[in-house]
Amino acid sequence: MAATANAPELRTCATTGFRVDESGRRLALAYAVAAVLMLAAGGVMAIFIALQRQGLPISDDWWYRLVASHGATMLLFWLLLFEVAALYWGSTMLLNARMRAPRVAWGVFGAMLLGIALAQWAMFSGNATVMFTAYPPLTAHPLYYLGILLFAGGVLVAICLFFANVVMARRERTYEGSLPLVVYGFAAAAIIGVYSLLTGAAAYLLLFLQSVGVLTEVDPALYRILFWGIGHGAQQVNLAAMVAVWYALIGLTLGGRPVNEGLSRFAFVLLIAFIHLGAVHHLMVDPGLGTSHRIMNTSYLLYLAVLASLIHAFSVPAGIEAAQRERGIGKGLFGWLVRAPWREPGFSSLVLSVVYFGFVAGVSGVLMGTMQLNMLIHNTLFVVGHFHATVVSGTTLAFMGISYYLLPLLARRELVGTRIARWQPYVFAGGVALLTLAMLAAGQMGVPRRVADLGYADAPVGVTQFGEGAVPLMMTLVSVGAILAVVGGVMYVWVMVRTLLVGERTDAPLANLALRFGPTAAPPPAPASELPHNGLKGRWARFEAPGTYAMVLFFLAWFVVLYVVAHFNLAQSWPVG
Amino acid sequence: MSAAGVTEHGGSPPPGGEPPRSTLTPPPRVWWKRLGPDERRWLIVAFVWCLVLFSGMYVWLGIGEQQTPIESYRITTSDFAAEADTYIADRQVGEQDGVPVVEPIPGEDVYLVASQFQFRPILRLQRDETYRLLVSSTDVQHGLSLQPTNLNFQVLPGYLYVIRVTPDETGEFPLVCNEFCGLGHHVMTGKIIVED
Ligand SMILES: [Cu+2]
Numbered sequence: 001m002a003a004t005a006n007a008p009e010l011r012t013c014a015t016t017g018f019r020v021d022e023s024g025r026r027l028a029l030a031y032a033v034a035a036v037l038m039l040a041a042g043g044v045m046a047i048f049i050a051l052q053r054q055g056l057p058i059s060d061d062w063w064y065r066l067v068a069s070h071g072a073t074m075l076l077f078w079l080l081l082f083e084v085a086a087l088y089w090g091s092t093m094l095l096n097a098r099m100r101a102p103r104v105a106w107g108v109f110g111a112m113l114l115g116i117a118l119a120q121w122a123m124f125s126g127n128a129t130v131m132f133t134a135y136p137p138l139t140a141h142p143l144y145y146l147g148i149l150l151f152a153g154g155v156l157v158a159i160c161l162f163f164a165n166v167v168m169a170r171r172e173r174t175y176e177g178s179l180p181l182v183v184y185g186f187a188a189a190a191i192i193g194v195y196s197l198l199t200g201a202a203a204y205l206l207l208f209l210q211s212v213g214v215l216t217e218v219d220p221a222l223y224r225i226l227f228w229g230i231g232h233g234a235q236q237v238n239l240a241a242m243v244a245v246w247y248a249l250i251g252l253t254l255g256g257r258p259v260n261e262g263l264s265r266f267a268f269v270l271l272i273a274f275i276h277l278g279a280v281h282h283l284m285v286d287p288g289l290g291t292s293h294r295i296m297n298t299s300y301l302l303y304l305a306v307l308a309s310l311i312h313a314f315s316v317p318a319g320i321e322a323a324q325r326e327r328g329i330g331k332g333l334f335g336w337l338v339r340a341p342w343r344e345p346g347f348s349s350l351v352l353s354v355v356y357f358g359f360v361a362g363v364s365g366v367l368m369g370t371m372q373l374n375m376l377i378h379n380t381l382f383v384v385g386h387f388h389a390t391v392v393s394g395t396t397l398a399f400m401g402i403s404y405y406l407l408p409l410l411a412r413r414e415l416v417g418t419r420i421a422r423w424q425p426y427v428f429a430g431g432v433a434l435l436t437l438a439m440l441a442a443g444q445m446g447v448p449r450r451v452a453d454l455g456y457a458d459a460p461v462g463v464t465q466f467g468e469g470a471v472p473l474m475m476t477l478v479s480v481g482a483i484l485a486v487v488g489g490v491m492y493v494w495v496m497v498r499t500l501l502v503g504e505r506t507d508a509p510l511a512n513l514a515l516r517f518g519p520t521a522a523p524p525p526a527p528a529s530e531l532p533h534n535g536l537k538g539r540w541a542r543f544e545a546p547g548t549y550a551m552v553l554f555f556l557a558w559f560v561v562l563y564v565v566a567h568f569n570l571a572q573s574w575p576v577g
Numbered sequence: 578m579s580a581a582g583v584t585e586h587g588g589s590p591p592p593g594g595e596p597p598r599s600t601l602t603p604p605p606r607v608w609w610k611r612l613g614p615d616e617r618r619w620l621i622v623a624f625v626w627c628l629v630l631f632s633g634m635y636v637w638l639g640i641g642e643q644q645t646p647i648e649s650y651r652i653t654t655s656d657f658a659a660e661a662d663t664y665i666a667d668r669q670v671g672e673q674d675g676v677p678v679v680e681p682i683p684g685e686d687v688y689l690v691a692s693q694f695q696f697r698p699i700l701r702l703q704r705d706e707t708y709r710l711l712v713s714s715t716d717v718q719h720g721l722s723l724q725p726t727n728l729n730f731q732v733l734p735g736y737l738y739v740i741r742v743t744p745d746e747t748g749e750f751p752l753v754c755n756e757f758c759g760l761g762h763h764v765m766t767g768k769i770i771v772e773d
Pocket of ligand 1 (some may be wrong): 691693694718719720753755756757758762
């Protein structure tokens with residue numbers, strides 16, 4: 001930090017006009033590249049996990065190792081590495097600011113890679129087949145816990161550097177007024193990250209101490225509440241980062257902004273304040289908790305974090321709608337959506353991610369988190385379907401979408417493979433949709449998670465239920481969806497790797513984005529007098545985003561129907577209490 | 578800041594006017610404004626739905642027959658194993674697949690042991706009678722999943738979970754473990770038989 005005074009001048013990015021600090025750019029690029037490599041590795045594991053269900057001969061032992069590593073590789077390594085890249089990008093480039101303490105940041109990067117290597121070694125050598133959750137009394141090799149701790153500690157330091165960047169940028173007045181909305185969203189993710197990582201570190205520290213013999217025992221219930229501080233909290237980091245990326249994609253693809261800046265920011269504050277209570281979703285059918293405790297926590301205190309998501313569910317599409325209408329694109333209720341830049345991967349990823357996150361991921365999550373409904377869902381494949389809907393078709397798809405801008409900008413190279421990029425979000429989203437819907441359905445039929453053999457061939461007391469009826473069909477669809485999703489993933493990785501390796505070096509990457517991705521260079525904004533008129537009548541004419549309003553009402557109707565159906569199903573079960 | 582408008586794709590900002598603003602650039606100095614009519618409506622509707630979701634759980638407490646079990650106790654794994662063994666010895670009526678079959682008396686405490694890698698004993702219950710299942714683990718965490726009615730509970734060593742069930746159909750109902758508990762996770766099963 002002492003070097004700031006005589007540090008070289010910042011370069012001005014020819015594409016965006018932002019002023020770019022080289023060390024921040026390189027760091028963000030390194031994290032993004034590492035993240036993409038982790039995604040590729042996790043995708044390879046996904047193929048084996050899925051094909052084992054269709055008869056690929058993999059031993060049970062190895063199947064469990066693959067499931068364990070797939071979880072850690074995707075949920076922890078891919079997402080958090082990419083999020084650190086986004087944090088560094090947001091806190092330097094978007095604020096025209098310098099990266100603070102770059103040497104520390106590089107050291108942390110090295111420590112995180114070491115952590116990944118240790119954890120992967122432990123999992124693949126069979127020394128840590130405890131799954132992502134690592135529930136005691138199952139025990140793993142100490143180096144597994146140490147690896148995860150190193151990685152999590154690294155993320156924590158990276159978050160501190162993010163805040164240092166933001167604070168110093170403010171002090172040096174590198175930007176005017178308030179933080180850009182995207183950086184504000186990243187800050188929300190970072191704040192949630194702090195307490196998530198701290199509780200997670202506490203949980204893993206207990207296990208580490210037990211594994212080296214300092215502690216004789218770790219209370220399983222205490223561990224579960226600590227673990228879900230990160231197990232759930234990290235998903236909320238993903239959620240906040242994803243929403244921030246959604247807003248970023250509105251800016252990048254349409255030059256849009258939220259119709260009400262204040263409301264969007266308020267929703268991020270709600271998220272920070274209440275989302276961590278959701279950790280108890282995972283403890284809904286645990287012994288040891290009272291009814292009021294369960295209800296208050298599982299509902300994020302009156303569902304105030306769900307309210308935050310419902311606000312974004314309006315604000316994000318409304319931002320798209322407003323940006324389109326401002327340009328005079330699309331009359332009537334949905335013309336703006338029909339005439340949107342569907343060929344641009346950033347835009348298609350944005351819309352697919354928002355729609356799928358809302359209709360499937362969000363709704364299934366609230367159903368799971370409803371205390372009594374959880375009895376029908378806990379630890380079934382429904383849970384797996386839910387979190388693939390959130391972090392794969394939601395967060396991962398959004399991150400892929402922004403990569404098409406972020407990586408060329410960070411690498412200062414032209415994007416290579418634009419035709420593949422155009423199709424990629426559709427292929428990936430289609431695959432994940434099939435995968436998750438089939439998992440949700442199989443979970444409803446009782447299929448348990450993380451079971452290597454659903455035929456229970458070696459079980460003394462046989463179970464034939466999962467070889468009958470619709471279950472085998474659902475499991476086949478899971479595999480087909482997984483393969484399709486991996487194809488989409490390969491397309492993404494291919495474009496990224498080619499861009500990084502053979503993309504033309506340039507000071508102005510993406511300069512003619514509009515030519516590449518179809519008609520995104522929209523006509524110039526219409527004259528002010530024509531702006532408010534959306535061609536609708538009555539009260540709809542006064543709405544800022546009438547099309548969005550109609551869509552969110554439809555979404556709510558869908559939500560209500562599923563909520564009622566779920567309770568109808570619950571009522572069919574054996575009386576229990 | 579010199580430019581920004583990432584939307585301009587390398588173009589220059591419009592002459593004279595404000596630089597273009599997007600989600601990637603700082604908002605106007607004063608960014609709080611009144612909500613639009615549609616936003617205000619949605620906010621109200623969304624909050625009402627949140628309250629419905631919240632009170633829904635209390636409503637189901639009043640009207641539903643399927644409630645999350647609450648009663649639970651601390652117990653050491655050795656105590657639990659010993660009590661369960663005594664109970665099984667008292668009530669055993671046979672054996673199936675190497676697992677003891679037990680016929681409990683309705684209303685009494687019925688022990689159900691989860692351990693690597695089986696649920697013990699096999700229970701023979703009567704339809705429409707209520708049983709108090711005392712569930713715990715003697716080793717690691719397990720998941721008690723009663724199929725195909727699909728009721729699922731977490732089983733923790735050191736904690737006794739009291740689950741009251743009233744089977745309302747006859748037949749053989751498998752139990753499967755749905756919390757990963759080791760390399761034999763996929764052979765961990767059990768059974769409940771319900772007779773008239
Ligand atoms: Cu088990």
